[in-house]
Amino acid sequence: MPKVARLHAILWGVFSTGGFIAALLLPILIYLVGIAYPLGLWPVSSGDPTSAILNHHHIGTLFLFVTVAGSLYHGIYRFQSTLTELGLAPAKRALEASGYLIIIIGILAVAYYLLLLNPGVLSLP
Amino acid sequence: MIREWTSFFVAVFSLIYIYELSLFASGAKDSALALMRNPGIIAFNIVALLFTVYHALTWFYLIGKVIPIKMGKTTSKPWQALLVNIVLLLTISYAVIQILVLR
Numbered sequence: 001m002p003k004v005a006r007l008h009a010i011l012w013g014v015f016s017t018g019g020f021i022a023a024l025l026l027p028i029l030i031y032l033v034g035i036a037y038p039l040g041l042w043p044v045s046s047g048d049p050t051s052a053i054l055n056h057h058h059i060g061t062l063f064l065f066v067t068v069a070g071s072l073y074h075g076i077y078r079f080q081s082t083l084t085e086l087g088l089a090p091a092k093r094a095l096e097a098s099g100y101l102i103i104i105i106g107i108l109a110v111a112y113y114l115l116l117l118n119p120g121v122l123s124l125p
Numbered sequence: 126m127i128r129e130w131t132s133f134f135v136a137v138f139s140l141i142y143i144y145e146l147s148l149f150a151s152g153a154k155d156s157a158l159a160l161m162r163n164p165g166i167i168a169f170n171i172v173a174l175l176f177t178v179y180h181a182l183t184w185f186y187l188i189g190k191v192i193p194i195k196m197g198k199t200t201s202k203p204w205q206a207l208l209v210n211i212v213l214l215l216t217i218s219y220a221v222i223q224i225l226v227l228r
Contacts, residue, residue: 022135023181023210028218030138030177032226033145034170038162043222048158050149053225060225064146068139075136082129102140109143116150 011077018074025067054117061114061121069107076103131180134173141166185210 001009032049035041053060080099084092115121141160148157160166189206 019180019184022177023184024214024217025221026135026138027174027177027181027214028221029142030170030174031218032222033142033161034138035167035174037158038167043226048161049226050145050157051154054149056225056228063221063225068142068146071135072139072143075132075134075139078129078132079136082132085129106140106143110146113143113146113150117146 015074015077018070018072018077021066021070022074025063026071029064029067057118057121061118065110065114068110072106072110073103076106127179128183131176131183134169134176135180138170138173138177141169181214182207182211185214 032044032053036044037049050064053064076099080095083095088095145157145160148154148160185207186203188210189201189203193203194201194206
Protein backbone atom coordinates (compact mmCIF):
# COMPACT_ATOMS: atom_id res chain seq x y z
CA MET A 1 0.00 0.00 0.00
CA PRO A 2 1.44 3.44 -0.91
CA LYS A 3 2.48 5.62 2.04
CA VAL A 4 -0.14 8.30 1.31
CA ALA A 5 -2.92 5.70 1.08
CA ARG A 6 -1.73 4.11 4.34
CA LEU A 7 -1.71 7.49 6.11
CA HIS A 8 -5.18 8.23 4.72
CA ALA A 9 -6.40 4.84 6.01
CA ILE A 10 -4.97 5.56 9.47
CA LEU A 11 -6.55 9.04 9.59
CA TRP A 12 -9.87 7.57 8.44
CA GLY A 13 -9.61 4.90 11.15
CA VAL A 14 -9.03 7.54 13.83
CA PHE A 15 -11.96 9.53 12.39
CA SER A 16 -14.17 6.43 12.66
CA THR A 17 -13.09 5.84 16.27
CA GLY A 18 -13.82 9.51 17.00
CA GLY A 19 -17.27 8.98 15.50
CA PHE A 20 -17.97 6.20 17.98
CA ILE A 21 -16.64 8.31 20.86
CA ALA A 22 -18.80 11.27 19.81
CA ALA A 23 -21.80 8.93 19.54
CA LEU A 24 -21.35 7.03 22.81
CA LEU A 25 -19.68 9.48 25.22
CA LEU A 26 -20.34 13.04 24.05
CA PRO A 27 -24.15 13.17 24.60
CA ILE A 28 -23.84 12.51 28.33
CA LEU A 29 -20.99 15.06 28.69
CA ILE A 30 -23.03 17.75 26.89
CA TYR A 31 -26.05 16.95 29.06
CA LEU A 32 -24.12 17.01 32.34
CA VAL A 33 -21.95 20.12 31.90
CA GLY A 34 -23.99 22.09 29.38
CA ILE A 35 -27.61 21.47 30.34
CA ALA A 36 -28.10 19.67 33.68
CA TYR A 37 -25.63 21.87 35.60
CA PRO A 38 -26.85 25.34 34.48
CA LEU A 39 -30.54 24.35 34.65
CA GLY A 40 -30.21 22.41 37.95
CA LEU A 41 -31.51 19.14 36.49
CA TRP A 42 -30.89 15.55 37.68
CA PRO A 43 -28.29 14.28 38.53
CA VAL A 44 -26.44 17.55 39.16
CA SER A 45 -27.97 18.82 42.41
CA SER A 46 -24.96 20.58 43.90
CA GLY A 47 -21.49 21.39 42.63
CA ASP A 48 -20.38 21.32 39.05
CA PRO A 49 -20.02 18.06 37.12
CA THR A 50 -16.53 18.86 35.76
CA SER A 51 -15.11 18.99 39.30
CA ALA A 52 -17.04 15.83 40.24
CA ILE A 53 -15.64 13.99 37.21
CA LEU A 54 -12.09 15.25 37.90
CA ASN A 55 -12.36 14.04 41.50
CA HIS A 56 -12.16 10.50 40.11
CA HIS A 57 -8.54 11.10 39.15
CA HIS A 58 -7.65 8.43 36.63
CA ILE A 59 -10.96 7.30 35.20
CA GLY A 60 -12.46 10.81 35.24
CA THR A 61 -9.47 12.38 33.53
CA LEU A 62 -9.34 9.53 31.00
CA PHE A 63 -13.07 9.96 30.30
CA LEU A 64 -12.68 13.70 29.69
CA PHE A 65 -9.58 13.29 27.51
CA VAL A 66 -11.01 10.50 25.34
CA THR A 67 -14.38 12.23 24.94
CA VAL A 68 -13.12 15.73 24.13
CA ALA A 69 -10.08 14.72 22.02
CA GLY A 70 -12.00 12.05 20.07
CA SER A 71 -14.98 14.32 19.46
CA LEU A 72 -12.77 17.23 18.42
CA TYR A 73 -10.92 15.07 15.90
CA HIS A 74 -14.14 13.64 14.48
CA GLY A 75 -15.95 16.98 14.37
CA ILE A 76 -13.17 19.03 12.76
CA TYR A 77 -12.20 16.26 10.29
CA ARG A 78 -15.79 15.86 9.09
CA PHE A 79 -16.56 19.58 9.07
CA GLN A 80 -13.56 20.53 6.95
CA SER A 81 -14.44 17.83 4.40
CA THR A 82 -18.08 19.06 4.45
CA LEU A 83 -16.85 22.57 3.59
CA THR A 84 -14.97 21.22 0.57
CA GLU A 85 -18.16 19.42 -0.56
CA LEU A 86 -20.07 22.69 -0.22
CA GLY A 87 -18.00 24.40 -2.90
CA LEU A 88 -14.78 25.26 -1.10
CA ALA A 89 -12.88 22.53 -2.98
CA PRO A 90 -10.27 25.03 -4.31
CA ALA A 91 -9.30 25.74 -0.71
CA LYS A 92 -9.12 22.03 0.20
CA ARG A 93 -5.42 22.08 1.11
CA ALA A 94 -5.77 25.18 3.28
CA LEU A 95 -8.88 23.75 4.98
CA GLU A 96 -7.13 20.45 5.67
CA ALA A 97 -4.05 22.22 7.04
CA SER A 98 -6.06 24.49 9.34
CA GLY A 99 -8.26 21.56 10.37
CA TYR A 100 -5.30 19.42 11.41
CA LEU A 101 -3.72 22.43 13.15
CA ILE A 102 -6.87 22.95 15.25
CA ILE A 103 -7.02 19.21 16.02
CA ILE A 104 -3.36 19.02 17.12
CA ILE A 105 -3.47 22.21 19.21
CA GLY A 106 -6.83 21.19 20.69
CA ILE A 107 -5.70 17.70 21.71
CA LEU A 108 -2.44 19.02 23.18
CA ALA A 109 -4.41 21.69 25.06
CA VAL A 110 -6.83 19.12 26.55
CA ALA A 111 -3.91 16.94 27.67
CA TYR A 112 -2.07 19.95 29.15
CA TYR A 113 -5.07 21.35 31.06
CA LEU A 114 -6.04 17.92 32.39
CA LEU A 115 -2.47 17.38 33.56
CA LEU A 116 -2.55 20.77 35.31
CA LEU A 117 -5.85 19.89 36.98
CA ASN A 118 -4.73 16.37 37.94
CA PRO A 119 -0.91 16.34 38.17
CA GLY A 120 -0.86 12.85 39.69
CA VAL A 121 -2.79 11.31 36.83
CA LEU A 122 0.33 9.86 35.20
CA SER A 123 1.16 7.79 38.28
CA LEU A 124 -0.30 4.30 38.54
CA PRO A 125 -3.65 4.04 40.35
CA MET B 126 -26.75 16.93 4.80
CA ILE B 127 -28.02 17.25 8.38
CA ARG B 128 -25.65 14.41 9.29
CA GLU B 129 -22.68 16.40 8.04
CA TRP B 130 -23.72 19.47 10.06
CA THR B 131 -23.74 17.45 13.29
CA SER B 132 -19.94 17.58 13.06
CA PHE B 133 -20.07 21.38 13.41
CA PHE B 134 -21.82 21.12 16.79
CA VAL B 135 -19.54 18.27 17.92
CA ALA B 136 -16.45 20.37 17.07
CA VAL B 137 -17.72 23.66 18.55
CA PHE B 138 -18.86 22.06 21.81
CA SER B 139 -15.43 20.40 22.13
CA LEU B 140 -13.69 23.75 21.62
CA ILE B 141 -15.96 25.51 24.15
CA TYR B 142 -15.28 22.75 26.69
CA ILE B 143 -11.51 22.97 26.11
CA TYR B 144 -11.82 26.71 26.86
CA GLU B 145 -13.76 25.85 30.04
CA LEU B 146 -11.00 23.41 31.08
CA SER B 147 -8.43 26.16 30.48
CA LEU B 148 -10.35 28.46 32.85
CA PHE B 149 -10.50 25.65 35.44
CA ALA B 150 -6.77 25.05 35.08
CA SER B 151 -5.90 28.74 35.45
CA GLY B 152 -7.91 28.97 38.68
CA ALA B 153 -10.79 30.95 37.14
CA LYS B 154 -13.38 28.34 38.10
CA ASP B 155 -16.12 30.94 38.68
CA SER B 156 -15.64 32.30 35.15
CA ALA B 157 -15.81 28.76 33.75
CA LEU B 158 -19.07 28.07 35.57
CA ALA B 159 -20.49 31.48 34.62
CA LEU B 160 -19.72 30.65 30.98
CA MET B 161 -21.76 27.45 31.23
CA ARG B 162 -24.67 29.37 32.80
CA ASN B 163 -24.75 31.87 29.92
CA PRO B 164 -28.21 31.60 28.24
CA GLY B 165 -26.64 31.65 24.77
CA ILE B 166 -24.31 28.78 25.67
CA ILE B 167 -27.19 26.81 27.24
CA ALA B 168 -29.25 27.26 24.04
CA PHE B 169 -26.27 26.16 21.94
CA ASN B 170 -25.76 23.12 24.18
CA ILE B 171 -29.41 22.05 23.83
CA VAL B 172 -29.14 22.23 20.02
CA ALA B 173 -25.72 20.51 20.18
CA LEU B 174 -27.20 17.67 22.27
CA LEU B 175 -30.02 17.16 19.74
CA PHE B 176 -27.55 17.10 16.85
CA THR B 177 -25.18 14.79 18.74
CA VAL B 178 -27.97 12.31 19.48
CA TYR B 179 -28.96 12.50 15.80
CA HIS B 180 -25.30 11.85 14.91
CA ALA B 181 -25.27 8.86 17.29
CA LEU B 182 -28.42 7.26 15.91
CA THR B 183 -27.44 7.68 12.24
CA TRP B 184 -23.88 6.54 13.01
CA PHE B 185 -25.13 3.33 14.68
CA TYR B 186 -27.45 2.63 11.73
CA LEU B 187 -24.64 3.32 9.25
CA ILE B 188 -22.26 0.96 11.07
CA GLY B 189 -24.87 -1.80 10.84
CA LYS B 190 -25.21 -1.12 7.14
CA VAL B 191 -21.47 -0.98 6.35
CA ILE B 192 -20.31 -3.81 8.61
CA PRO B 193 -23.10 -6.40 8.86
CA ILE B 194 -22.30 -9.31 11.18
CA LYS B 195 -22.83 -12.87 9.96
CA MET B 196 -24.42 -15.21 12.49
CA GLY B 197 -24.74 -18.67 10.96
CA LYS B 198 -26.93 -18.34 7.88
CA THR B 199 -28.35 -14.94 8.81
CA THR B 200 -26.77 -11.52 8.55
CA SER B 201 -27.49 -8.72 11.01
CA LYS B 202 -29.74 -5.86 9.85
CA PRO B 203 -28.89 -2.17 10.33
CA TRP B 204 -31.81 -1.67 12.76
CA GLN B 205 -30.38 -4.44 14.96
CA ALA B 206 -27.04 -2.61 15.16
CA LEU B 207 -28.99 0.57 15.94
CA LEU B 208 -30.87 -1.16 18.76
CA VAL B 209 -27.77 -2.77 20.31
CA ASN B 210 -25.85 0.51 20.20
CA ILE B 211 -28.74 2.49 21.71
CA VAL B 212 -28.68 0.05 24.65
CA LEU B 213 -24.89 0.55 24.83
CA LEU B 214 -25.29 4.36 24.75
CA LEU B 215 -27.84 4.29 27.59
CA THR B 216 -25.71 1.87 29.64
CA ILE B 217 -22.56 3.98 29.25
CA SER B 218 -24.44 7.20 30.05
CA TYR B 219 -25.92 5.62 33.19
CA ALA B 220 -22.48 4.30 34.21
CA VAL B 221 -20.91 7.75 33.76
CA ILE B 222 -23.60 9.31 35.97
CA GLN B 223 -23.33 6.62 38.65
CA ILE B 224 -19.53 6.29 38.74
CA LEU B 225 -18.30 9.80 37.93
CA VAL B 226 -21.03 12.14 39.18
CA LEU B 227 -23.10 10.52 41.93
CA ARG B 228 -20.39 8.46 43.67
